[in-house]
Amino acid sequence: MHVISRRQFLMSTLPTAAAAVLPVAPAWSRALAELQTPEGSTAAAERITDGWEYLEGSLDGPWQVWNSSEIATWSKVSLPHCFNHYDGCDPDTPAYRGIGWYRRHIAVTNPYPKGRTILHFAGAGQTTDVFLGESHLGHHVGGYGEFAVDITSQVQKPGADLRLAIRCDNGRDLDRMPSDVSDFTLYGGLYRHVSVVYLPEFSLEAVHVHIELNTTRDAAEVTVTGRPNGSMFPSDSLLKVELVAPNGQLIHEGSITWANAEPAKTAFDGERVLSGFSLPSPDLWSPSNPHLYQCRVTLTVEGTKHSLTERFGVRSVEFPEGGPFLLNGKRLLLRGTHRHEDHAGYAAALPDEIVRREMRMIREMGANFIRLAHYQQSRLVLELCDELGLLVWEELPWCRAGVGSDRWQTLGREKLRIMIDQHINHPSVIFWGLGNEDDWPGEYPSVDEAAIRGYMTELNTLAHQLDQSRYTSYRRCDFARDIPDVYSPSIWAGWYGGLYTDYQHSLETQRKRVGRFIHIEWGADSHARRHSEDPNRGIFGVSAGANTAERGLAYENHGGVARVSRDGDWSETYACDLFDWHLKTQESLPWLAGTAQWIFKDFTTPLRVENPVPRVNQKGLVERDMTPKEAYYVFQSYWSATPMVRLYGHTWPVRWGASDEKKTIRVYSNCPQAEVFLNGTSLGVKHRNPDDFPCAGLRWLASFRKGRNELRVVARPHEGREVADELSFEYQTESWGKPAKFELREIARDQGQITCQATLHDANGVLCLDAAHPVRFTLAGEGALIDNLGTSTGSRAVQLYNGRAEISIASVRGEVSLAVSSPSLPTTLCKLSG
Structure with missing residues (x-):
């Protein structure tokens, strides 16, 4: 068995001839390694997407994988595949933690004499074993780094058994990072791409590009290093180094023999300096201006060529103690968010196009910074950050755990090495995160402050040995805040804790306690489609000036001191006000390095069963299917350079109040x-003033008419075309009493999918617009609820938003009955026909 690292086989080491296997959007370039195969040979790399079968549960070894028809039913699947794609946020049963088997026949046609055949995994969760026939070829622990298994010797045997079986296990393991008490689902499966890659006998395992930009930033020294694949290269092996500028011009070319x-004193064993030159x-x-250069290194041995192409950027990063943050010598306020690898219907197995759309949405929001929480993420994510201009904090998955066994500690060091080795060429990366929240109640084996400080110090030293050009960082471990270069305390x-008006005081207090201060993780949960005429009613009882840190188990919806997370209404309206206040504060502080709001997209978690959408952390600016919440546009209003305007309330169909009451x-x-125009009449022009909270002064008071109302806004940028937005809503003046009954009806049909809405009314039939009851949808008959999506309209158990909730049904045949129920209320049925 020979398990090797990413660049030895590099899935992106595709020959030009294999481009059809991996379609790439023409607007983006990729770091492609060109394996020049013999004339007439097959492609040198192939992504194995289709033809897989999957079985959830354990088997007695690889023999049973192929002899299990009497005891197991296999399902046809394609990759990427996560075996928690449906149950990740099931309201009734925790997500599956255990074993999943994959099987497939493979064909091996290596075009290289004496070539090597590699299985490349872009990531798999969480522990992986690889078998060909009954032979065990590879074992890998960890769900987030790329890895590979060399299957050359096995496939070269006469009559080789090419039945591939892969065993993934996301069961509990105290010796594996991240911790089982982490506030995100530890998904299982082949949730990133798997490929067969062919390499010649001699190839490069890695190419790294090291940049030193001079103090005036008008020249850079470039050093290119490379690492062999472990074979002893012939001394006359030729290495050609080419540098291509962002405009596509070849600007450097040189050759040497191996x-x-x-011999290079680099952080990566076996590495040698291949070239060094100045870049004026x-x-x-x-x-x-995310300018990207390309460095292509071509190895020629006995007439066979192997090329690796790596992209890099030239930039300087400075973070003086006390702030602010400097990029290329100029202050840059880091305006950031966070990302988990998670999406409705896919869990961790996101299709590439969804990843691209998500990253574009983050950039279009105006963000320039992202923390990749809480683990190494896919190469595509980092490539998009390079291309889109998103600065990155990437993190070791040491999350909510003390210091475990020797095996656990070795694994942590290994994962840090892998992350830096695989992603060091990305100019977007500015911080190597060493971990997260390692002061959490209930850590295993304990919150041993001395042990945690010792291990964090070791990781900090290792990160600097591996990469001297970047800062280390850490969030929330206050007794170790002096160890990493950059530290973020807990401020919520x-x-x-406290009120959002306490924010600046908290920043200034915490700033004095560390050298390089940054604020990572802030925000609020919001139940999408829930809005409030009085968003501040939940703050009564919360003490101004209180400690704003998340202490103990404050995330729980019960116990502890008064806090908005427990006592508030979880409305989008309150969340928008909180974001608005934080953003205006951040923009006003010249010393602030930056922040990152938690989190861009709602995601699943095993810990939050009682949330309005069970088992979903709802702090996202978009829902789990990337439907924007209103808060997305609050951020755009501060961060985006493209003219935009948004009327609040596109998902607020009914507002309420007295007939003559002024509404905002x-x-x-x-x-x-x-x-703004209300029902065709201008309410006047307002001028934007960031100090005028809320909405930077863009708010109007007006009386709505009973029934239908139309709103339109026209915004005028400094130059260019006007931008506009409009919406309509009902205005309800009737007061409601105690909720008494549901109404359930069909509201839409589209391509065989039926959407139904439940509304809660009092005994007189008046809609209860502040109702937030938990409800459950059930279906009888031939059809399927579209549920477990982790969204406000894709969950069979969900809290009402302003007295209503929606669910959709697919594959209806004949007549079915949909029911909605809630404790202490009568169940209501609706009959539907397909």
Whole structure:
């Protein structure tokens, strides 16, 4: 058995001839390694997507994988595949933690004499074993780094058994990172791509590009290092190094033999210096201009060529103690968010196009910074960060755990090495995160402060040995805040502690306690489609000036001191106000390095069963299917350079109040002025003023007419075309009494999918617009609820939003009965026909 690292086989080491196997959007370039195969040979790499079968549960070894027809039923699947794609947020049963088997016949046609055949895994959760026939070829622990298994010797045997079986296990393992008490689902399966890759006998395992930008930033020194695949290269092996500028021009070319490559004192064993040269007047990489160079290294041995192409950027990062953060010598306020690898219907097995759409949405929001929580993420994510201009904090999965066994500690060091080795060339990465929340109640084996400080110090030293050009970072482990270069304490003003008006005081207090301060994780949960006429009613009882940290188990919805997370209404309205206050504060502090809001997209967690959408952390700016919440546009109004305007309330179909009551109309825009029209009549022009909270002064008071109302806003940028938005809603003036009964009806049909809405009314039939009851949908008959999506409209158990909830049904045949129920209320039925 020979398990090797990412670059030895590099899935992206595709020959040009294999481009059809892996379609790439033409607007993006990729770091492709070109394996020049013999004339007439097959492709040198192939992504294995189809033809897989899957079985959930344990088997008695690889023999039973292929002799199990009487005891097991296999399902046909394609990759990527996560075996928690449906149950990740099941309201009744925790997500499956255990073994899943995959099987497939493979064909091996290596075009290289004496070539090597590799199975490449872009990531698999969480422990993986690889078998060909009954032979065990590879074992890998960890769900997030790329790894490979060399199957050359096995497939070269006469009559080789090419039945591939892979065993994934996401069961509990105290010796594996991340901890089982982590606030996200530890998914299982082949949830990233799997490929067969063919390499010649001699190949490069890695190419790293090291940049030193001079103090005036008008020249850079470039050093290219490379690592062999473990074979002893012939001394006359030729290495050609080419550098391509962002505009596509070849700007450097040089060749040496392997014997003349300089032994390099680098962080990666076996690495040698292949080339060193000056780069005058470099195009600097930044969020506004993410210029990318390409370095291509071609190894020629006995007429066979193997090329690796790596992209890199030239930029300088400075973070003086006390802040602010400097990129290329200029202050840059880091405006950030976070990302988990999770999506409705897919869990961790996101299709590439969804990843691309998500990263574009983050950039279009105006973010320039992202923390990849809480583990190494896919290569595609890092490539998109490079291309889109998103600075990155990437993190070791040491999350909510003390210091475990020797095996556990070795694994942590290994994962840090792998992450840095595989992602060091990405100019977007500026921080190597050493971990997260390692002061959590209930850690295994304990919160041993001395042990945690010792291990964090070891990781900090190792990270600097591996990469001297970047800062280390850590979030929330206060007794170790002096160890990493950059530290973020816990500040959740207005959610887990205190009021959001306490935010600046908390920042200034914590700033004095560390050298390089950054604020990572802040925000609020919001139940999508729930809105409030009085969003501040939940703050009564919360003490101003209170400790704003998340302490103990403050995330729970019961116990402890008064806090908005427990006592608030979880409305989008309150969340928008909290975000608005935080953003205006951040923009006003010249010393602040930056922040990252938690989190861009709702995601699953085993810990939050009682949330409005069970087992979903609902702090996202978009839902788990990337439907934007109103808060997305609050961020755009502060961060985006593209003119935008948004009337608050697109998912608020019914507002309420007295017939003559003045109501607030909220507008979010980055334009200097806006004009609102109510039912065709202008309410006047307002000018944007960030100090005028909320909505930066873009708010109007008006009386709505009973029934239907139409709103329109026109915003005028400094230059260019006006932007506009409009919405309509009902205004209810009737007061409601105690909730008494549901109404359930069909509201839409689209391509065979039926959407139904449940509304809660009092005994007189008046809609109860503040009702937040938990409800459950059930279906009888031939059809399927579209549920377990972890969204406000895709969950069979969900809290009402303003007295209503929706669910959809697919594959209806004949007549079915949909029911909605809630404790202490009568169940209501609705009959539907397909």
